[in-house]
Amino acid sequence: MRQQLCDALVKRAVNPDMIFMTGDLGFMALEPMQAAMGARFINAGVAEQNMTSVAAALARQGLDVWIYSIAPFIYARAFEQIRNDIAFHALPVKLIGNGGGYGYGVMGPTHHAIEDYGVMLALPNMSVYVPVFDEDMEAVITRAGTSTRSSYLRMGRGEPPEGYPVPAYKPWRQLTRGDGPLLIAVGPLASTYIAAFENLPARQRPNLWAVAELPISQSPMPAELLAQIKSAAILCVAEEHVQRGGFASELLLYLADQQIPVPSFKHFYARAHHFERYGSQGFLRRQSKLDVGSVLAALEII
Known part of the structure; x- marks a missing residue:
């Protein structure tokens, strides 16, 4: 960038x-x-x-x-x-x-x-x-x-699939549509999921949203996303950030304040500052189970 x-x-x-x-x-x-x-x-x-x-x-x-x-x-x-x-x-x-x-x-x-x-x-x-x-x-x-x-x-570094038509900028954007789980990812991490999600059948394909601005109070969620949260069987957040104090915490507090129930929740996050081995950003994402394969496995889609 x-x-x-x-x-x-x-x-x-x-x-x-x-x-x-x-x-x-x-x-x-x-x-x-x-x-x-x-x-x-x-x-x-x-x-x-x-x-x-x-x-x-x-x-x-x-x-x-x-x-x-x-x-x-x-x-x-x-x-x-x-x-x-x-x-x-x-x-x-x-x-x-x-x-x-x-x-x-x-x-x-x-x-x-x-x-x-x-x-x-x-x-x-x-x-x-x-x-x-x-x-x-x-x-x-x-x-x-x-x-x-x-x-x-x-x-960071945008990582969309080759030839992907990047949508015009908005604080919140839906990148894939389907009948599967709802997943909100923060920043460029979202772009790493697009290709794999698009290759899934519609009944399994997650509704993938990307958020680019925080706090939520300054950039309110669109009505379509709120409707999807209310109807979703499972809500997921993926962020290259530690578990505490990140977007997931803010989102859950926001939903609680709005009295919007979350029936099931999964959080994919950066698990540590260092691991047994050093490696690239992709390697460290895999160690944290933020890579697309780990996410799909956790959602029992593969």
Whole structure:
């Protein structure tokens, strides 16, 4: 998604009040933005806490501020500054974290971002964006950029089937339809299920939804999804996030508050920061049983 991010921010850079700061990352990816922005493109160095506080100060002056780093360096290393300087003052700083979930694979648990949006949503005035497809990035940048709230953008890598017609961006999108279980997946993880689900007979095929914006209170569920939840025999959530504090927790609390019963529930989630072996994002998803084969087996479809 970095190329699409760069393209979208280059378009936005016509705004003279826009400032972009990076924590010494973006080589071989963000050079067009650096050229377009000139002195407004700032390499803050490996000093994420300082970059965050400076971003808050610039936003307090009315500037349009975006900061970028590897996901855990953005939300974890600078958490106190995000909490105290940005969230507590309701400043619309946009934090961009690349490599959400297990995106950095073999680089190990220090580089995994599997508690990120749960942590960020615990803060006041914070919105989270988890684009599903690479093509979502322009719409996400526009939506985050026009919001008065603080924002965290969790970037990954869109993985739709070859030739798949990516649907226009919406916070909630139904990607497959059938008479099987209802499964809501967060961000690009949803795209990894499309091909296998589409190959199933309609009576077994899950209704697959992708969510790209949180909290639910800021991007309410469409009526069609609510109707499917009310009629479903089983509701499932898949997310590349730890079990506690993630989307599943928020969804169940939301449904309880709305007095919508959930007859049966399954949660597929990131099971650990590290396993016996290191591996790619795909390997770590399999270890967590987030891969499509594990999901279908758990649903007793295969």
